[in-house]
Amino acid sequence: MKHRNGIIILFIIMATFGCKPDPLEYARPDNLAGTIYQQLESMGNFTYYLQALDQTAYKEPLVKGGSWTVFAPTDEAFEAYMTAEGISSIESISPEKILDIVEYSIIIDGWNTTTLTYFPNRFYLGQSFRRRTQYQRPNRTYNTDTLQHILDWDKLEPGQYVVEESNGRLKTTNYFIQSYLDTWDVQHSDYEFMFPDETFNDGEMKVFGANVTEQNIVAENGIIYALDKVFEPKKSMYENLSSPEYGDKYSGFKRILERFAYLRYNRDELNEETGETEQIYRFVFSTGIENDYLPFNVADENYATNIDGTLAQAWGLLVPTNEALESYLTGNSILGEFYSSYDEMPLDVLGKFISPFFFNDYWDICPSYFGQSYDTSLGLVDYKAEDVVDKKFCSNGFFVGVNTVYTNNSFGTIMGPLLLDPNYSIMLQAVQDLRIDTALQSNAVRFSILGVRNDQFEDIADPNSATRRITVRTDLDSYDPTDVSVIYMDVEGDPVGANNRTYPDPDATSPSAADIAYVRKTIADIVLNQIVDEDIDFNANNYYQARSGEFIYASAGNLAQGGGDIQDMESAQVENIQVTDNGNFYEMSAIIDMPLNFTYGTLVENSASFSSFIEVLESADALITIVGSEDKLINFLNLQRTFTLFAPNNSAVAQAISDGVIVDPSIVNGLDDLDKAIAKRDLLNFAKKHFIQQSLPTDGKITGTFPSMYYSKIVDFAPVYDQFSVVNTTTSVSITNEETGDTVTTGSMTNILSKRIIIHETNNYIK
Secondary structure (H helix, E strand, O other): HHHHHHHHHHHHHHHHHOOOOOOOOOOOOOOOOOOHHHHHHOOOOOHHHHHHHHHHHHHHHHOOOEEEEEEOOOHHHHHHHHHOOOOHHHHHHHHHHHHHHHOOOOOEEOOOOOOHHHHHHHHOOOOOOEEEOOOOOEEEEEHHOOOOOOOOOOHHOOOOOEEOOOOOOOOOEEEHHHHHHHHHHHHHOHHHHHHHOOOOOOOOOEOOOOEEEEEEEEOOOOOEEEEEOOOHHHHHHHHHHHOOHHHHOOOHHHHHHHHOOOEEEEEEEEEEOOEEEEEEEEEEEEEEOOOEEOOOOOOOOOOOOOOOEEEEEOOOEEEEEEEHHHHHOOOOOOOHOOOHHHHHHHHHHHHHHHHHHOOHHHHHHHHHHHHOEEOOOEEEEOOHHHHHHEEEOOOOOOEEEEEOOOOOHHHHHHHHHHHHHHHHHHHHHHHHHHOHHHHHHOOOEEEEEOOOHHHHOEEEEOOOOOOOEEEEEOOOOOEEEEEOOOOEEEEEHHHOOOOOOEEEEOOOOOOOOOHHHHHHHHHHHHHHEEEEOOOOOOOOOOOEEEEOOOOEEEOOOOOEHHHHHHHHHHEEEEEEEEEEOOEEEEEEOOOOOOOOOHHHHHHHHHHHHHHHHHHHHOOOOOEEOOOOOOOOEEEOOOOOOEEEEEEHHHHHHHHHHHHOOOOOOEEEEEHHHHHHHHHHHHHHHHHOOEEOOOOOOOOOOOOOOEEEEEEEEEEOEEEEEEEEEEOOOOOOEEEEEEEOHHHHHEEEEEEOOOOOOEEEEOOOOOO
């Protein structure tokens, strides 16, 4: 045991003292590159930059460690900068400006010319050309007297507000490397257009308009790039609007943009100079899902981001001069017909007006894209080189001043009158709620809109009720035709008057969401009855289907009638026509009313011809009672769709009884249970055969093969409906059963309009 303990002690001594490494073998190699600061010292051409570093807190990390990329201006670059600034020595540069230059030259992590083009979290060569620097714009104090045009200005307490203009963003620097240009098909000529005093040759690297005279200088804690220019932090595109070099040239566009901005409280912060705690605000522009007025925020350094949150490309922005904006509005423009200044325009109009100036990528406004520059809304903008008066690549995109105003489809199409005339603000809101405004701006389709002014939403049949009538309240103190975020609507005709009231309740603390939804749905359905997806010929005396599914009869050169108008023997008259690029907007004397009755009620009004068919429906148990109304629904029809009823008149039903197709409906209740069930089935099938699953007015246009509501068999769990081919003229409609060859033609009464169903009289029944 003693010997064994001695051996163990000997091994411990040998392990501790006998295996000590040779310090020379593991010493730091003499040829290992020093840290970034040491490398700059050893290269001998960065004296001024080192002096700048010495005045900041960035010297120590660049001396000791970390991981950095530094875009270091050479001594020649500093000398050129000082000469241009009229400065005799680097000591004459203010400490604040020295810090700006240093912070704007440093990027976290070491990146070579390959990895600089990766997105930070994804390794794809040639994707990126931006990185965040260490520079962040300092806070700025605003006085409310200078902000009277911004959103919610009247809600701000008068005084001064400390604003974090950077919104927490670090400014980016932008560089151009051949692999990046190749990936995105950015031409050398595009670069030279953005930086007119520079050329780009294969293999070069540029930082903005500076040459990188030495690339990939490896240091122990990062990588250095030598620049032939000194950069102060670049302005964002928003900041560039008020650059001193332009004077006041772009103040009009800046004011337009600021109409979409508001101050938002962010946090409290200690002011180290005063020792007081300040409230810090941010200047927020209305972009994104909630306030989608602007395509992007021209003050934001981030641009868009990829799915992993890394920086993507940079925007393009065309900016018209004050002179161009004024000339457009006072010239022969559609906007000038409605507004005398841009301050008068509501934000939705103003947002559409400036949308042709915003581009997703900076290269969209470079020479290789002339003639095919598509804005963020994918509208083609007629942008040309001769329009350009100023150019500057900013920290967050390419700023181009132009001497003209570009227009889009918004105002030249049938949407123009809705957007521009506040008298149609309720109709506009409904179109936007329905999300058909983009479709109505398409030049690929022709449209007709029968315009409904705000004051014409009065005593209108509720399209989803048999009894209700509605009136939009424009007489309330809160009514503002330019603000229809909440619309108040009176409702009459509820059963026993139980719910006759104003929706939503004007006296409520906050409007009911359910009430608001009901009002918007009702108005939207009414508005759909005023929109036709084709040109209307008022001289044709013909029928046109509106987007509601109901039909409008146009006649006498200037008259229009819906089903309700025909029933009341009234009509709306065209008072004025606004011709647009994709159809006509008709200013009407009244709204076009939908049919007032469902099919049952319409048949009852014409019972002299259809009393027997009414008995068929009643005896077949095909009717559903509507509470508070004498009208009824037909239980086998889904009125989300539209139909045609070829209604057999009394003689046709009598013939069907005589032929033994159905029993006399009047005797059904006297039959025994089995015979009654068979009779009801036959009556129901008889009724279904006369409903065609297509709206077929006598318009001479709608032809084809369509199913009825009757089927005799089911294949693969799906009913196989009888099919009918249609011959349609402007005086009659004939349908032929494709299986039996039997044909039925409309009789003397045609185009009787009920809710969702057109009724034609037939002298024969359908077999």
